[in-house]
Amino acid sequence: MVNNVEKVDPRELQSLQLYLNEYRQQAEIFSQQLAILEEGRMEAAAAIEAMKGLLEAGESTILLQLGGGASVPVRVDNPEKILVNIGAEVVVERSNEEAVEFMKDRITEMEASSKKVAETLERVRAQMMEIGRRLEMGYQQAQMAQMAHAGPVPAPESDEE
Amino acid sequence: MSTISPKIQNQINMLQQMQQQMQTIGSQKAQYEMAVREAKRASEELNDVSDDAAVFMSVGTVMMQKKKDAVLKNLEEKVETLGLRIKSLEKQETMLQGKFEQLQAQVKQSLEGKPPSAA
Numbered sequence: 001m002v003n004n005v006e007k008v009d010p011r012e013l014q015s016l017q018l019y020l021n022e023y024r025q026q027a028e029i030f031s032q033q034l035a036i037l038e039e040g041r042m043e044a045a046a047a048i049e050a051m052k053g054l055l056e057a058g059e060s061t062i063l064l065q066l067g068g069g070a071s072v073p074v075r076v077d078n079p080e081k082i083l084v085n086i087g088a089e090v091v092v093e094r095s096n097e098e099a100v101e102f103m104k105d106r107i108t109e110m111e112a113s114s115k116k117v118a119e120t121l122e123r124v125r126a127q128m129m130e131i132g133r134r135l136e137m138g139y140q141q142a143q144m145a146q147m148a149h150a151g152p153v154p155a156p157e158s159d160e161e
Numbered sequence: 162m163s164t165i166s167p168k169i170q171n172q173i174n175m176l177q178q179m180q181q182q183m184q185t186i187g188s189q190k191a192q193y194e195m196a197v198r199e200a201k202r203a204s205e206e207l208n209d210v211s212d213d214a215a216v217f218m219s220v221g222t223v224m225m226q227k228k229k230d231a232v233l234k235n236l237e238e239k240v241e242t243l244g245l246r247i248k249s250l251e252k253q254e255t256m257l258q259g260k261f262e263q264l265q266a267q268v269k270q271s272l273e274g275k276p277p278s279a280a
Contacts, residue, residue: 088196088203088239089219090232092210102206 013138016131023128030121037114044103044110051103054079055096165272172268179261183254190250197243204236 054060054076063071082099085091094102165173207216207229216232217224227235 083215083217086203086206087199088236090203090207090236091217091224092207093215094210 010142013135013142016135016138020128020131020135023124023131027121027124027128030117030124033117034114034121037110037117041107041110041114044107048100048103051079051082051096051100169268169271172264172271176261176264176268179257179264183257183261186250186254186257190247190254193243193247193250197240197247200236200239200243204233204240207233207236 054062057076058079060076060079061073062076064074065071080096082094082096083091084094084099084102086102210216210229212229214229216227216229218227218232218235219225
């Protein structure tokens with residue numbers, strides 16, 4: 001890392017640029033993770049609404065989406081029984097109330113994960129800012145050295161002649 | 162910018178390759194670790210449901226109804242198998258990390274113009 005821009009050399013600038021690229025990639029990944037978590041949270045919230053709605057309606061007919069906008073009417077005989085995917089490719093039957101609680105727990109976990117990811121993303125962005133600042137200073141320093149080496153720069157012509 | 166000798170360039174390329182390998186191993190390990198966590202959580206959830214509850218498990222392309230005990234056993238085996246794979250990846254990771262640090266030190270010494278110490 002560059003501690004003193006006076007002593008910056010091209011290799012350090014190159015290394016800073018690499019760090020910046022690396023952090024940029026990390027920030028991209030964390031942003032994607034945040035989006036996935038938010039999507040999961042919304043999906044779980046919608047599932048809770050659906051389960052509660054089914055319970056309220058009792059025996060009812062719903063539309064089962066087949067994809068491509070096609071659906072079939074399906075009779076829900078027992079909205080009290082819900083099949084929940086508990087992960088690891090296992091689905092288990094729970095009562096409607098238990099399934100709602102399960103989803104609520106999932107939402108809580110996803111919110112906690114989102115918070116952690118957002119904090120990490122914030123730290124990565126702060127580091128990116130710091131590296132960007134150092135890079136900018138390094139490039140300015142290099143430019144000034146180049147100009148000094150090339151001799152005095154003629155004063156720009158004034159427009160008000 | 163000072164030029165880098167072909168030998169050092171080659172070593173840097175090797176370092177980059179090692180880094181990529183370590184990243185691949187790391188992401189594979191993370192996937193397995195996640196699968197272990199998922200299986201353990203599924204076991205915990207299953208322990209909470211009554212023994213006669215309908216439990217389905219993915220078998221090929223279908224979800225097949227199974228007994229709770231059979232699914233629990235299957236999950237235990239899954240955790241065990243994944244644990245072994247994780248250990249194997251950890252060994253590879255440690256070995257690669259050692260080699261990487263060694264080569265990195267060599268490259269650093271070469272770039273600083275010092276003769277590399279005898280390994």
